[in-house]
Amino acid sequence: MSAVTRQAVIDKLSTIKGPDREGDIVSRGLVSEIFIADGKVFFSITVPADRAQELEPMRQAAEDAVKSIPGVAGAMVALTAEKQGGGMGATPQPQAAPRPQQRSPAASQGQQPAKAGVPGIEAIIAVASGKGGVGKSTTAVNLALGLSALGLKVGILDADIYGPSMPRLLGLKGKPEMVDSKTLKPMQAYGLEVMSIGFLVEEETPMIWRGPMVMSALRQMLRDVAWGPLDVLVVDMPPGTGDAQLTMAQQVPLAGAVIVSTPQDLALIDARKGLNMFRRVDVPVLGIVENMSYFIAPDTGKRYDIFGHGGARNEAERLGVPFLGEVPLTMDVRETSDAGTPVVVSNPEGAQAKVYRAVAEKVLERMRAESEAAGEAPAIVFE
Numbered sequence: 001m002s003a004v005t006r007q008a009v010i011d012k013l014s015t016i017k018g019p020d021r022e023g024d025i026v027s028r029g030l031v032s033e034i035f036i037a038d039g040k041v042f043f044s045i046t047v048p049a050d051r052a053q054e055l056e057p058m059r060q061a062a063e064d065a066v067k068s069i070p071g072v073a074g075a076m077v078a079l080t081a082e083k084q085g086g087g088m089g090a091t092p093q094p095q096a097a098p099r100p101q102q103r104s105p106a107a108s109q110g111q112q113p114a115k116a117g118v119p120g121i122e123a124i125i126a127v128a129s130g131k132g133g134v135g136k137s138t139t140a141v142n143l144a145l146g147l148s149a150l151g152l153k154v155g156i157l158d159a160d161i162y163g164p165s166m167p168r169l170l171g172l173k174g175k176p177e178m179v180d181s182k183t184l185k186p187m188q189a190y191g192l193e194v195m196s197i198g199f200l201v202e203e204e205t206p207m208i209w210r211g212p213m214v215m216s217a218l219r220q221m222l223r224d225v226a227w228g229p230l231d232v233l234v235v236d237m238p239p240g241t242g243d244a245q246l247t248m249a250q251q252v253p254l255a256g257a258v259i260v261s262t263p264q265d266l267a268l269i270d271a272r273k274g275l276n277m278f279r280r281v282d283v284p285v286l287g288i289v290e291n292m293s294y295f296i297a298p299d300t301g302k303r304y305d306i307f308g309h310g311g312a313r314n315e316a317e318r319l320g321v322p323f324l325g326e327v328p329l330t331m332d333v334r335e336t337s338d339a340g341t342p343v344v345v346s347n348p349e350g351a352q353a354k355v356y357r358a359v360a361e362k363v364l365e366r367m368r369a370e371s372e373a374a375g376e377a378p379a380i381v382f383e
C-alpha cells in the first residue's frame with residue numbers, strides 16, 4: 001500500500017466544488033489542516049452553520065473523493081460551522097431555559113405511558129445523540145466498561161436495531177442461549193451483560209422494520225432477557241430524534257440520558273434536539289460528552305484542535321446541562337473498537353480510558369443526584 005500524502009489529498013479536494021458551486025473547497029480556504037495516519041484521513045470543511053444540511057452532499061463528495069485515492073483506508077470529514085460573533089448566533093433557541101431541578105410528578109403532557117421498571121435492573125440510562133456517527137456506540141460501550149471498572153454490575157443494550165454495533169464493538173459472535181421458551185440469556189463480554197438485535201439476525205440481512213416491530217423488538221430485548229441483577233443498564237440508542245426515538249425513550253423506564261456530541265457547532269444543534277427530546281418525555285439529561293474533541297497525532301502525540309474543541313462544554317454551560325468530559329479523536333479508539341477490544345479494557349492506563357472512567361464517575365454522581373431530587377432513596381451507593 002503506497003503511503004498517502006497530504007498533497008494527494010489536497011489535489012483531490014481541489015476537484016470538489018465549493019458552496020454555490022463557486023470555485024473549489026481548497027482554493028476557497030474551507031479545508032482545515034489535514035491529518036493522515038495509517039492511511040486514514042481526517043479534516044474538516046468550514047461552512048455557514050445554517051447551511052449544514054444543505055451542504056451535506058458536498059461533505060459526502062469530499063469524503064468519497066478522498067476515499068477513492070489509492071492507499072486511503074478511510075476518511076473522516078466533518079463540517080465545521082463558521083464562527084459568528086456570539087457563537088451559535090444564527091440559531092433561535094426558544095428551548096434554552098434551564099432545566100427544572102425537580103422532575104414534575106405530573107408528566108409533561110400527561111400522556112406518558114406507565115413505565116414499569118425492569119426486574120433485576122436498578123437503573124437504565126440511554127446514550128443518545130441528535131445525529132449519527134458522532135460516537136454514541138463507542139461512548140456507550142466505554143461508559144459501560146467505565147461504570148463496571150467502578151465496581152458496578154453493568155449491562156449494555158444495543159437499541160440501534162437499524163445498525164447494531166455491539167457484536168462488533170465487543171467482538172461477540174454466536175447466538176444467545178435460551179433460558180426458557182421465551183427468555184434469552186444475555187451474552188457476556190469483559191464482565192458486561194450484552195444484548196443486541198445483531199445477535200439475533202444475520203449480519204448481512206437487510207432489516208426492514210416497521211414501527212410496531214421496533215417496539216416489540218425493544219420490549220423483548222429489555223423484558224424477555226434474563227438480565228441481572230444489574231446496577232446499571234446502558235442503552236445505545238439509534239441516531240436521531242424522530243418519532244421512533246421518542247417512542248423508545250418513552251417505552252424504556254430511563255433514569256437519565258447522556259448526550260454525545262462532536263465539538264462542531266453543527267453537531268451541537270443536533271445535540272440540542274437530543275436534549276429536548278428527553279426533556280419532553282421527562283427523562284433527566286445527565287450531561288453532554290464531547291467526542292472527537294481534539295486530535296492526538298499518533299506519531300508525535302501532539303494535540304490539535306481541528307474540529308473546534310470546546311464547543312460542547314460552552315453549549316452545556318449555556319443550557320445548564322452538566323458537561324461530562326472531552327474524548328480525544330485517536331487511532332486507538334477506532335482500531336480497538338473495530339477489533340472488539342474497547343480502549344477501557346485494552347489500554348486501561350491510557351489517557352482515553354481515564355477520560356471514560358471520569359465520565360462514568362460523573363454519570364454516576366448525576367444519577368444519584370437525580371434520584372435524590374426525584375425523592376427516591378438513592379438506589380446506587382457509590383463511595
Ligand SMILES: Nc1ncnc2c1ncn2[C@@H]1O[C@H](COP(=O)(O)OP(=O)(O)OP(=O)(O)O)[C@@H](O)[C@H]1O
Nearest residue numbers: 132133134135136137138239328329330333334337
Ligand atoms: N474518540 C474517537 N476517536 C477516534 N475514532 C472514533 C472516536 N469515537 C468514535 N470513533 C469512530 O467513529 C465511528 C463512529 O462511531 P460510532 O459507531 O460509535 O458512532 P455512532 O454515533 O454510534 O454511529 P451511528 O449513528 O452509526 O450509530 C467509528 O468508526 C468509531 O470507531
Ligand SMILES: [Mg+2]
Nearest residue numbers: 136137160165
Ligand atoms: Mg451506533
